[in-house]
Amino acid sequence: MDFRIEDITEEEIDRRLSVVEPLTDSVRQLVDAVIRSEVSDERLAAAKEKVDAIVADLREQQRPGSFGTPYTKEFIGMPWGNAAVGARNAVAPPLRIQRSPGLAECEMVLGAAYEGPGGCVHGGVAALLLDQLVGEAASTDGLPSFTGTLTVKYLRPTLLGPLSARAEVTRREGRKTFVHATMSDADGVTVEADAIMICPKDFVLPTGDALPPAADRRLDR
Ligand SMILES: CCCCCCCCCCCCCC(=O)SCCNC(=O)CCNC(=O)[C@H](O)C(C)(C)COP(=O)(O)OP(=O)(O)OC[C@H]1O[C@@H](n2cnc3c(N)ncnc32)[C@H](O)[C@@H]1OP(=O)(O)O
Numbered sequence: 001m002d003f004r005i006e007d008i009t010e011e012e013i014d015r016r017l018s019v020v021e022p023l024t025d026s027v028r029q030l031v032d033a034v035i036r037s038e039v040s041d042e043r044l045a046a047a048k049e050k051v052d053a054i055v056a057d058l059r060e061q062q063r064p065g066s067f068g069t070p071y072t073k074e075f076i077g078m079p080w081g082n083a084a085v086g087a088r089n090a091v092a093p094p095l096r097i098q099r100s101p102g103l104a105e106c107e108m109v110l111g112a113a114y115e116g117p118g119g120c121v122h123g124g125v126a127a128l129l130l131d132q133l134v135g136e137a138a139s140t141d142g143l144p145s146f147t148g149t150l151t152v153k154y155l156r157p158t159l160l161g162p163l164s165a166r167a168e169v170t171r172r173e174g175r176k177t178f179v180h181a182t183m184s185d186a187d188g189v190t191v192e193a194d195a196i197m198i199c200p201k202d203f204v205l206p207t208g209d210a211l212p213p214a215a216d217r218r219l220d221r
Contacts, residue, residue, distance in 0.1 A: 002068030006078070013078065020080070020088050027090035028113070035112045084132035093129070097136055102169035104136035109162050121158040126183055130193040133167035134179040138197035145177050145197035158183060158190040167195075175199040 008016075030051070037044065067081025067088060080088040085095050093114065097106045108129075116122030131150055138145035167181035176198055183191040 002066070004068060004070050005073060006070035007073050009072075010074075010076070013072075013076065017087055024086075024088055024090050025094065028094065031090060031113050032111055082132075084128050095129070095132075097133065099136055099140050101140050102137060103167070104133045104140065105164070105166045106133070107162070107164045110160050112160070115160060117157065119160060121160055121163070121183075123152070123154055126154070126158060126191045127152045127193070129165055130167065130181045130183060130191065131195070133165055134181050134193065134195035134197060137167035137169055137179050137181070138177040138195070144203060145199050147195055148176070148198040149196040150193060151195070152191060152193045154191050156190050159185060161185070163190075167193075175201070 034047075037047075039047075067079075067086070069077055069079040069082070071077050078087075080086045082089060082092060084092050085097065086092045091113075093108050093110055095106045095108050097104050110121050110125070114121055114125045116125070127150065130152065131147055134150065135145060135147060163183060163185055165181065165183045167179050170178045170180050172178070176196055179195045179197055181193045181195065182189045
């Protein structure tokens with residue numbers, strides 16, 4: 001696991017986010033535009049050339065592997081490649097998760113890029129987002145927790161569009177944290193999930209640093 005320390009200030013984090021978040025958002029727009037575009041084949045082929053040029057430009061300086069999750073010495077996490085919430089990851093829907101002890105909530109708008117059955121959210125996408133939320137809820141006031149078991153129940157189709165999701169810790173038993181989560185549309189709950197989150201035995205950061213007290217840990221900003 002990559003939990004490297006990158007000792008930068010909050011101002012520097014803000015500066016970096018102010019550059020990459022608009023880029024990520026533009027790439028999301030690109031993904032949506034490619035899915036829904038009805039321009040001619042010639043214009044699609046010309047778009048490919050332009051996109052390839054941008055990719056070649058960005059690849060001139062590239063970190064190996066994935067982005068990982070750097071932390072500052074104040075333990076602010078920067079999971080910017082994360083598939084569900086990464087600020088640099090256009091695959092991740094633009095989620096803004098609100099956290100309080102034992103609770104994680106967010107509102108989102110899922111568009112064409114998240115489709116499974118026609119017009120509906122892909123079941124795997126719903127599970128991905130609920131997995132992230134249960135992880136964040138479990139980790140807000142305890143040690144870092146990983147998903148041991150996630151059980152997802154699809155109650156009715158979730159239409160693409162505005163949605164909300166919520167995860168709440170229901171109980172803790174030693175290193176295990178039980179979390180209940182829901183995804184809802186305007187008419188109520190469409191998906192519910194139950195998770196058993198587990199803090200791995202003797203968890204230490206691969207950097208060798210001890211974990212700071214839970215209250216000082218922030219998963220991201
Ligand atoms: C600093 C870092 C901050 C990070 C913040 C992250 C938050 C961000 C949000 C990210 C969100 C993204 C979320 C993601 O994507 S997390 C990524 C997906 N999850 C994983 O990759 C986890 C892979 N598995 C493991 O690492 C280990 O197997 C774990 C850590 C799960 C347990 O290995 P460990 O060796 O520690 O376990 P143990 O054998 O001592 O057993 C201990 C207890 O647990 C019970 N048990 C064991 N396994 C399971 C199971 N699968 N289901 C249910 N229960 C299980 C077991 O019966 C026992 O209970 P009891 O007998 O005591 O009653």
